[in-house]
Amino acid sequence: xxxxxxxxxxxxxxxxxxxxAYVFIVIxxxxxxxxxxxxxxxxxxxxxxxxxxxxxxxxxxxxxxxAISMRLWSDERKSGSIELLMxxxxxxxxxxxxxxxxxxxxxxxxxxxxFPMWITxxxxxxxxxxxxxxxxxxxxxxxGGFLAxxxxxxxxxxxxxxxxxxxxxxxxxxxxxGFPMVLDLFQSWAPQALVDAIASFSFLTHFTSITKGVxxxxxxxxxxxxxxxxxxxxxxxxxxxxxx
Amino acid sequence: MTEAIxxxxxxxxxxxxxAVQGISFDVAQGEVLGxxxxxxxxxxxxxxxxxxxLEPTSGTVKVNGHxxxxxxxxxxxAIGYLxxxxxxxxxxxxxxxxxxxxxxxxxxxxxRSERIDEVVExxxxxxxxxxxxxxxxxxxxRRVGLAQAILHNPDILILDEPTDGLDPNQKHEVRNxxxxxxxxxxxxxxxxxxxxxxxxxxxAIIIASGNLLFDGTPKELIEKSDIGxxxxxxxxxTTCETEDTEIA
Numbered sequence: 472x473x474x475x476x477x478x479x480x481x482x483x484x485x486x487x488x489x490x491x492a493y494v495f496i497v498i499x500x501x502x503x504x505x506x507x508x509x510x511x512x513x514x515x516x517x518x519x520x521x522x523x524x525x526x527x528x529x530x531x532x533x534x535x536x537x538a539i540s541m542r543l544w545s546d547e548r549k550s551g552s553i554e555l556l557m558x559x560x561x562x563x564x565x566x567x568x569x570x571x572x573x574x575x576x577x578x579x580x581x582x583x584x585x586f587p588m589w590i591t592x593x594x595x596x597x598x599x600x601x602x603x604x605x606x607x608x609x610x611x612x613x614x615g616g617f618l619a620x621x622x623x624x625x626x627x628x629x630x631x632x633x634x635x636x637x638x639x640x641x642x643x644x645x646x647x648x649g650f651p652m653v654l655d656l657f658q659s660w661a662p663q664a665l666v667d668a669i670a671s672f673s674f675l676t677h678f679t680s681i682t683k684g685v686x687x688x689x690x691x692x693x694x695x696x697x698x699x700x701x702x703x704x705x706x707x708x709x710x711x712x713x714x715x
Numbered sequence: 716m717t718e719a720i721x722x723x724x725x726x727x728x729x730x731x732x733x734a735v736q737g738i739s740f741d742v743a744q745g746e747v748l749g750x751x752x753x754x755x756x757x758x759x760x761x762x763x764x765x766x767x768x769l770e771p772t773s774g775t776v777k778v779n780g781h782x783x784x785x786x787x788x789x790x791x792x793a794i795g796y797l798x799x800x801x802x803x804x805x806x807x808x809x810x811x812x813x814x815x816x817x818x819x820x821x822x823x824x825x826x827r828s829e830r831i832d833e834v835v836e837x838x839x840x841x842x843x844x845x846x847x848x849x850x851x852x853x854x855x856x857r858r859v860g861l862a863q864a865i866l867h868n869p870d871i872l873i874l875d876e877p878t879d880g881l882d883p884n885q886k887h888e889v890r891n892x893x894x895x896x897x898x899x900x901x902x903x904x905x906x907x908x909x910x911x912x913x914x915x916x917x918x919a920i921i922i923a924s925g926n927l928l929f930d931g932t933p934k935e936l937i938e939k940s941d942i943g944x945x946x947x948x949x950x951x952x953t954t955c956e957t958e959d960t961e962i963a
Contacts, residue, residue: 474819477815477818477819478819480815480818481804481807481811481815481818484811485804485806485807488806488807488847489806550802550805551798551800551802552802552803552804553802554763554768554798554802555796555798555802555803555863557767557768558766558767558768558791558794558796558798559791559816559819559820560788560791560792560819560820561791561819562788713768714763714768714769
């Protein structure tokens, strides 16, 4: 068994031996329900689609994903188990990617458990299921983006609270940069190219385009580049700070 | 024959603090090397550099002929390491923890289950096998750490205070275990208990403020003291060094 997979397996099962997994999943499902039916006005829109459901995912992830990622490395450094892990025959990349993929798989489980939403909308009407599938894929990829940021930030500190707060702030900036309020601020004076560049950094811009049912290669490349970047920094941070 | 561990003018600085200041020694197969020194002397730092957790500021470490910087994975495969305080994943049971170590150490099939059974037997942890590690007492935690270190039957064992927190009976068991394993391994242990050195080590090294002050057999160490007491010899060697640095 490869080192990466061993780490993945250990991390993934560790979510389910503590209450963390169950608390997270229950809160996640509860919140998606509230957002969809109350804020998203799922019934009132009278449309057979899951737009009201997916629309709030960036905002949910903003707080919930850092709650998962904050412990990834902070805890390892605080408890000293990082010394054990880093003196086993594994590379830092194995450890970073293994842990990251485990956290991502865990969010995939939470996301998959929202399937009653999909059943409901199919029961009530005749939605375009390819759009829904694309949106699910998009949501999962976006969660991966948030997780990569959070994993990297947690490598900087032994404190989970600090890791959480900083991750939320950075994730918030990545959401915000596509928001009309922010873009309007630049629109009046900055060249269009700059406005586009800022908008193109936003999770929102890319996620919204995926939820329309089109998985554009550019959106995939964006998230892949973003995830690779943060994980690369994560590896570098562990390499330089593991013992401090 | 290559030495199991070869350390040459090893240095480590943390900013202005020079934790280890150019120490050299080697350990051969069949030797049990006792690492002695006051707190903060650089014992753990040296062990962390041998096991590849810390990068030396300068100097080299070779384990079974592999340089720790050039081929860290080969070094890590050859070594079983018990870090200071025996860190582990608290939420895991002893069973799942040892299985995880077996996965990482690439033990499979029959050897794997045999090794796990054997280690659980020798270290005497079968009664807590399905308990989560965070609920264990200090002594059991230490033993789980020890089990983890010897699981893949490594050629080289580095044990940072293996008997710390154990009761006298457990200490005795661990010492016996170390002696049994000593025949075909190179073992480095750090300790504050000087009788331990006399009991299990074939050689002792004393480090204080990052310098190597003594390298010889426990018997030679005792002879340093005119009253034939190992504690006295230790005090003699380590405290005169402190005075020297103060003058310098």
